[in-house]
Amino acid sequence: MAIYRSWLVCNNNFIFCLVIAIYCSSFVRTVQSVNFSYCNFDNSNLIPLHDAAKFPDHVVLNLLQGQDQFGVGRILNSEKVQFQDLNSMAFASFSTFFTFDVNSSEGLSGDGLAFIIVADNSSPPSTFSGGQLGLLDPLKNGNASNRVFSVEIDTYQNLVYNDPSNSHVGVDINSLISLQTCDFCKSCNQSYFATQGKFEAWIDYGANNKTLQVVVQPYNQTGNASIPPSCKIVVPNFTLSNVLANDGYMYVGFSGATGDHYEYHNIYSWSFSTSGLPNQKMKSLLILIVLTCGIIFVGGGILRAICFFKTKPRKGFHVVKLGSHGNQDNYDIDVHLWL
Structure with a gap:
């Protein structure tokens, strides 16, 4: 007994x-998330690269010193972001929102800016200029080794990259030829983005349904998303698997470039978040x-x-x-x- x-x-x-x-x-699948928001950039956790600078109320890409043409700038969040858990092979959902404008005093503008997810925080070499938006070496266009995802706000039409106009939005994977594009103004001689003031952009990716959504529209302080014109892109069956570094961690930020014509690309606010990855601490x-x-x-x-x-x-x-x-x-x- x-x-x-x-x-x-x-x-x-x-x-x-x-x-x-x-x-x-039951809590193991809780979210290991990243969440940051910048409205003041002066002391922010950002890395300006090449022709880029940060100020208290905004970030400037292509703030050139001594020249206005053929410049390139990047600004990245200093901490890497996890986009994939290697144990479960699960991908993170992510969402970002930013406000921006394009400032050009010329009759023509070029070349644009882009939200980017990149594998390293090195400065783009000086050969990156013009139509490349500071994204990649044109000689390596389409190579998986580029490891870059971008949503471009393009202000110059490069026919070699199948650009529909000098006022379009595009989704890129390791290439300057976009998976999908949305055209703001086919008939505008000067880019619509360079003449209409401030804009706002949302980029959302849901890992569960593998859908990427991009919305760009004129800035609206009231938050009314119905103000036209707006540009919306939906990419189904989307994945970052061809972009991510081997450990699943990447840098996020912005890139911009000028070519024959100059312009300044200003970022006024930026928020970014991820969700859906297993919590390693749990x-x-x-x-x-x-x-x-x-x-x-x-x-x-x-x-x-x-x-x-x-x-x-x-x-x-x-x-x-x-x-x-x-x-x-x-x-x-x-x-x-x-x-």
């Missing part, structure tokens, strides 16, 4: 730990709980066994001579047996 009670107590402890582990495991917590339960189970069993054997009656014989009957050598023997 004592052995049964010991076994029962140990198993009750184990069952209790198991219930806790199962309960905690995984570690679950492993710790399971190991603790195992130790409690084994240790509890050993402790109960020790207690059982210490309290168990001892085995042996005890013989006592009580006396004789008369002259006969007969003895009454009292025998005690304990088990």
